[in-house]
Amino acid sequence: MNSPVIELRGLSHRYDTDPVLRDIDLTIEAGEIFGFLGHNGAGKTTAINIITTLIEPTSGTAKVCGYDVVTERRDVTRCIGYLPAEVRMYGHMTAAENLEFFAKLSGVTEPRKAVAETLDYLDCAELANKRVGSFSTGMRQRIGIAQAIVHRPKVLFLDEPTSGLDPLGVRQLRATILRLNGDLGMTVFMNTHLLSEVSKVCTTIGVLNHGELIYKDSIEETTRRFPDEASLEDIYVRMETSS
Amino acid sequence: MIATIAAHQVLSLRRQRVFLALLATLLTMTALAGVLGWSSHHTIVRVYDEAVKLLASTGKPAPPNPFLLKPTLSLLSNMVVYIPLIGALLALILGHLSIVDDETNGTGRLVFSRQVTRTSYVLGKIASAAAVLAVVLTASLLVSVASLLVVNHTIAAGDFGRLGLFYALSWLYLMVFALIGMVTVLMTRRRSIALLSAMGAWLVITFVIPQFTSGLRPTQSLNPITDPASTSQTFFKITSTLRSYSVVEQYKQASGQILQTATAESVGQTIQRILPIAGLVIVLALVTVRLVQRHDFSRSANSE
Numbered sequence: 001m002n003s004p005v006i007e008l009r010g011l012s013h014r015y016d017t018d019p020v021l022r023d024i025d026l027t028i029e030a031g032e033i034f035g036f037l038g039h040n041g042a043g044k045t046t047a048i049n050i051i052t053t054l055i056e057p058t059s060g061t062a063k064v065c066g067y068d069v070v071t072e073r074r075d076v077t078r079c080i081g082y083l084p085a086e087v088r089m090y091g092h093m094t095a096a097e098n099l100e101f102f103a104k105l106s107g108v109t110e111p112r113k114a115v116a117e118t119l120d121y122l123d124c125a126e127l128a129n130k131r132v133g134s135f136s137t138g139m140r141q142r143i144g145i146a147q148a149i150v151h152r153p154k155v156l157f158l159d160e161p162t163s164g165l166d167p168l169g170v171r172q173l174r175a176t177i178l179r180l181n182g183d184l185g186m187t188v189f190m191n192t193h194l195l196s197e198v199s200k201v202c203t204t205i206g207v208l209n210h211g212e213l214i215y216k217d218s219i220e221e222t223t224r225r226f227p228d229e230a231s232l233e234d235i236y237v238r239m240e241t242s243s
Numbered sequence: 244m245i246a247t248i249a250a251h252q253v254l255s256l257r258r259q260r261v262f263l264a265l266l267a268t269l270l271t272m273t274a275l276a277g278v279l280g281w282s283s284h285h286t287i288v289r290v291y292d293e294a295v296k297l298l299a300s301t302g303k304p305a306p307p308n309p310f311l312l313k314p315t316l317s318l319l320s321n322m323v324v325y326i327p328l329i330g331a332l333l334a335l336i337l338g339h340l341s342i343v344d345d346e347t348n349g350t351g352r353l354v355f356s357r358q359v360t361r362t363s364y365v366l367g368k369i370a371s372a373a374a375v376l377a378v379v380l381t382a383s384l385l386v387s388v389a390s391l392l393v394v395n396h397t398i399a400a401g402d403f404g405r406l407g408l409f410y411a412l413s414w415l416y417l418m419v420f421a422l423i424g425m426v427t428v429l430m431t432r433r434r435s436i437a438l439l440s441a442m443g444a445w446l447v448i449t450f451v452i453p454q455f456t457s458g459l460r461p462t463q464s465l466n467p468i469t470d471p472a473s474t475s476q477t478f479f480k481i482t483s484t485l486r487s488y489s490v491v492e493q494y495k496q497a498s499g500q501i502l503q504t505a506t507a508e509s510v511g512q513t514i515q516r517i518l519p520i521a522g523l524v525i526v527l528a529l530v531t532v533r534l535v536q537r538h539d540f541s542r543s544a545n546s547e
Contacts, residue, residue: 054541
């Protein structure tokens, strides 16, 4: 059995007096591609912000690779890569300069080499010396993924990664996620709205509704559990409405 | 980590057109100060030469050249005005740009999901601002030296030292504005509000406070001239006391002492003028560190 890579226990968060996450218990094992589903404002991004050490939870604990996100922040950040939604990076700098900076911040010993290898791996070496500010959404997303994996993290967090991408871009992203999971063994935690992508990419899903985790299981088990529903979208709608 | 962040910020600033435009303006104004000094020197010397010729033809003795009585560095006295005007604006933009991308582009989220502590981050940003200002003022110093060499064909070691001290003081003064540029980004949610707030602070420090503390004597807010005869009115007594805390006036007075363009005072008095500026830099640096420690960079994307 795989060891848990992400463990949330009683995780809660509130902004001022508004509760955003309520008592979340969640375990994600190594090698999984986890799709985190939920309506707008359900708390998905807040959960990622806590797990990636950007904010501290109001209560409860979160561990990544066995390290606590509050007390062992440095160890957690060594294990993770993160691509936020609609990140723009430093637009007046080239892709290589952006990536080198983030590689250095991640403690990569040979940042230039790591950048070249990463761009090659993602088939976008031709973008290296172009300024990010001139990139299309799809190109920006590829460089965004490159910055997230330049230090070869164990866990990759993607927040709405398909947002703004055209169908071809979505397909490329899907292929990239599967390669990262298959070739490099990265566990992937993905916030998304796009249910069609979840069914094609994810091994496990979790559904967040108004800050509460109302469902978590593998894709196979989910389709077995809801035999009357034609698609994952129908299942999701049923979960949301019944909760 | 501090060096990585500082080096990245310096590279970033080199690509920012607004910053480069302001830098070019400051250097142009520095050269202009030299040109104005040279023009003034040239005109007076020509008038003096004509007067000497006229006096000689009538058999009268000529007075000494008036420029020989003036300190050499008085040629650059306009720099004491340009630094608080253009230099301070440049420093504000520098401080603003240092943090605003991480605040509004969402790159702060990328930075803080790495092995970067908030202390390293803010120290890197302050170090980069300090280094960039040092380079900018060194360039300005070189332009000033070139101007002096054009006019006088030589520069005494003492004058060079005084010029160096003047630019060191200017660096300290401009750090106030670089830090204000950072603080306003960290205290506001929108890019435009942050910039407007910083400009507001610049206006207050450069124009409003001196207007008040100099007893509404407008020429004093622009020129480092000596205080007119003191007045016994309570209002002017209060404003004169508060003047010690007006950093722009203290900067101009201390600069006047360094460049020997103001009435001489003791070194201790000049140091006392510099202390409020240094104090403000320390306070603003501590405030910046504190604000970065508490700032929520996770909510920072797409603010405008």
